[in-house]
Amino acid sequence: MTPTPTLWTPPAVPTLPVRGRSERAPVNRLFFVGRNYHAHAVEMGRPVDKSAEQPFYFTKSPSTLVASGATVPYPPRTQNYHYEMELVVVIGKPGFRVAEADAHELIYGYACGLDMTRRDLQLVARDKGRPWDLGKDIEQGSVISEIVPMPGVAIERGEIALTVNGQPRQASDIDKLIWNIRELIADRSTYYHLQPGDLIYTGTPEGVGAVVPGDRLEGRVAGVGEIALHIGAAE
Numbered sequence: 001m002t003p004t005p006t007l008w009t010p011p012a013v014p015t016l017p018v019r020g021r022s023e024r025a026p027v028n029r030l031f032f033v034g035r036n037y038h039a040h041a042v043e044m045g046r047p048v049d050k051s052a053e054q055p056f057y058f059t060k061s062p063s064t065l066v067a068s069g070a071t072v073p074y075p076p077r078t079q080n081y082h083y084e085m086e087l088v089v090v091i092g093k094p095g096f097r098v099a100e101a102d103a104h105e106l107i108y109g110y111a112c113g114l115d116m117t118r119r120d121l122q123l124v125a126r127d128k129g130r131p132w133d134l135g136k137d138i139e140q141g142s143v144i145s146e147i148v149p150m151p152g153v154a155i156e157r158g159e160i161a162l163t164v165n166g167q168p169r170q171a172s173d174i175d176k177l178i179w180n181i182r183e184l185i186a187d188r189s190t191y192y193h194l195q196p197g198d199l200i201y202t203g204t205p206e207g208v209g210a211v212v213p214g215d216r217l218e219g220r221v222a223g224v225g226e227i228a229l230h231i232g233a234a235e
């Protein structure tokens, strides 16, 4: 059957490489958790009281994904482009209103991620009560490594770290997440019907900072893998 003609070429669904598999993993949605390590919340001037707060999120378009190892241009309209090293959960099964005790069953695996951020624009938006899109939804601003299959495994600990030009900038542990992997999946599933290919960037530890053209970022999460990014010249 001949497909119905379209006016222009439909954008391709992003797909990610999977360690040990020839098939790639199609991506559905990108969810990002804000302020999910205490020391990072403090450095942003907004400490978190878990007893009185719930996790909060923002989203980015899947079209912002870029593969680990890429060189990306320094983006427009910022003077303060920041790295945020994060563990990324890859959802592999559908789920809605999932109990914390069952949340691990939705996990396909993990990846390393960088939530690149126009910090200047994000803080203006935050302080004016505006959406964060201009600060966060940045072309080539959602960096992702290969996916490591770990079906049904809720990671509870492991070093997470980032260097810039070989110098240590971020170093923490997954056991310092304010809302852990199970809690995040369960909470997200009260708002969304989670689907295979949904990615949850779980938040960044302290030590975020600015990059400049020429910088080389290298991150890793113990037991998951590594990620790299080169910052090119401004367009």
Ligand code: MN
Pocket (backbone or CB within 6 Å): 032, 033, 034, 084, 086, 115, 201, 203, 204
């Ligand atoms: Mn982040």
